[in-house]
Amino acid sequence: MAGHDDTTLSPATRLVTSGRSPTADVVNPAVYRASTHLYPDCASLRQRTSENRDGRYFYGRRGGPTQWALAEALTALEPGAAGTVLYPSGVAAIAGALLAVLRPGDVLLVTDNAYDPTRSMALGLLQRFGMEARFFDPLDVESFADAFCEKTRAVMLESPGSLSMEVCDIPALAAIAREKGAVSLIDNTWATSLGFRALEHGCDIVIQALTKHVGGHSDLLMGSCTAGEAWYRRLRITSQELGHVVSPDDAALALRGLRSMQLRLNHSTASALAIAEWLEARPEIAHVLCPMLPGSPGHDLWRRDFESGCGLFAFVLAGRDDAARCRLIDALRLFGIGYSWGGFESLALPVDIGAVRQTMAWPREGWREDDRHAIRLSIGLEDPQDLIADLDRALAAMDA
Numbered sequence: 001m002a003g004h005d006d007t008t009l010s011p012a013t014r015l016v017t018s019g020r021s022p023t024a025d026v027v028n029p030a031v032y033r034a035s036t037h038l039y040p041d042c043a044s045l046r047q048r049t050s051e052n053r054d055g056r057y058f059y060g061r062r063g064g065p066t067q068w069a070l071a072e073a074l075t076a077l078e079p080g081a082a083g084t085v086l087y088p089s090g091v092a093a094i095a096g097a098l099l100a101v102l103r104p105g106d107v108l109l110v111t112d113n114a115y116d117p118t119r120s121m122a123l124g125l126l127q128r129f130g131m132e133a134r135f136f137d138p139l140d141v142e143s144f145a146d147a148f149c150e151k152t153r154a155v156m157l158e159s160p161g162s163l164s165m166e167v168c169d170i171p172a173l174a175a176i177a178r179e180k181g182a183v184s185l186i187d188n189t190w191a192t193s194l195g196f197r198a199l200e201h202g203c204d205i206v207i208q209a210l211t212k213h214v215g216g217h218s219d220l221l222m223g224s225c226t227a228g229e230a231w232y233r234r235l236r237i238t239s240q241e242l243g244h245v246v247s248p249d250d251a252a253l254a255l256r257g258l259r260s261m262q263l264r265l266n267h268s269t270a271s272a273l274a275i276a277e278w279l280e281a282r283p284e285i286a287h288v289l290c291p292m293l294p295g296s297p298g299h300d301l302w303r304r305d306f307e308s309g310c311g312l313f314a315f316v317l318a319g320r321d322d323a324a325r326c327r328l329i330d331a332l333r334l335f336g337i338g339y340s341w342g343g344f345e346s347l348a349l350p351v352d353i354g355a356v357r358q359t360m361a362w363p364r365e366g367w368r369e370d371d372r373h374a375i376r377l378s379i380g381l382e383d384p385q386d387l388i389a390d391l392d393r394a395l396a397a398m399d400a
């Protein structure tokens with residue numbers, strides 16, 4: 001079997017082969033539950049301490065074969081990567097990356113449409129440790145360079161942005177960050193390495209909530225950071241200092257999810273597009289926020305930079321209030337109401353975007369003032385026609 005270093009293979013094929021040993025007797029790695037690793041003698045015990053890398057037995061906190069296989073598979077899927085560190089959740093990965101990069105006194109630039117816990121972390125934890133967060137509008141590339149100062153150490157990017165789904169010009173923003181001597185980190189959970197090759201597009205550290213597309217079955221929480229050699233070492237050391245580990249059982253589940261990720265993304269992308277098109281034609285809907293939809297904001301940049309999409313998008317009701325929004329969501333039968341996304345099942349969530357923006361307007365410029373109540377949908381693996389019928393029924397219930 002080809003190893004992960006065979007970059008002539010397409011990503012779909014590497015999704016199947018990566019992280020697997022060419023000589024293994026079984027398809028999947030064993031689930032090694034192990035805190036203690038044993039050494040044959042004192043000499044090897046002393047030597048092993050300094051060999052701090054995946055594949056070397058040391059102690060459970062540095063992982064074991066199951067976690068290493070997952071990390072290797074994720075590295076293989078990210079062109080330009082030297083390694084991957086695993087974290088107990090996506091939020092832990094974000095914290096692990098920011099704490100690896102920042103020092104007291106540093107300024108962090110954060111995209112204004114960042115995942116909400118990223119904002120809270122920047123304004124809470126990081127501030128308590130002496131770092132300052134400043135939010136910027138990622139669509140305003142012109143003024144981005146002006147946001148930097150002597151102390152700007154890093155830039156936190158995310159595209160499409162959380163909840164409001166703006167696609168920004170990552171190559172342009174990352175190039176400016178590099179020119180200014182800052183590190184760029186990107187939360188690439190929406191696209192995954194299959195949909196957006198973040199390192200190739202100029203980012204330094206790629207963060208993913210594996211909880212979403214990689215897990216894919218709403219049964220695990222995990223995060224990852226993937227990077228080139230220099231940052232990978234730093235991430236690894238910091239995560240060991242913080243004592244981050246993931247269980248071998250969860251790593252095995254994540255690996256299983258990973259193998260079918262392309263198929264699931266293809267299906268949910270096609271379904272989301274069909275549903276977004278249907279919603280766009282409805283009079284109750286003012287705006288569909290779905291970069292995969294032709295004519296939508298961000299569609300051209302998405303086409304230029306992304307290889308694929310996924311099932312997550314949002315829409316804004318035309319002039320309805322929060323009570324109407326809740327009537328719609330409560331009337332849905334096939335959509336669960338809940339956080340997270342990227343699972344096999346569809347979800348709907350009311351999202352109050354204006355409450356979590358500093359520099360980006362909500363409602364957006366040019367919109368009616370009462371076009372503000374948004375619903376986020378995560379489209380799963382159901383038949384899209386059933387989901388459309390469910391939405392149709394719920395829209396009628398909203399206005400009944």
Ligand SMILES: *Cc1c(COP(=O)(O)O)cnc(C)c1O
Nearest residue numbers: 089090091115189209211221222
């Ligand atoms: C869910 C999510 C995370 C956090 O992942 P958890 O595993 O829930 O901590 C990070 N970023 C984005 C964009 C997410 O949607």
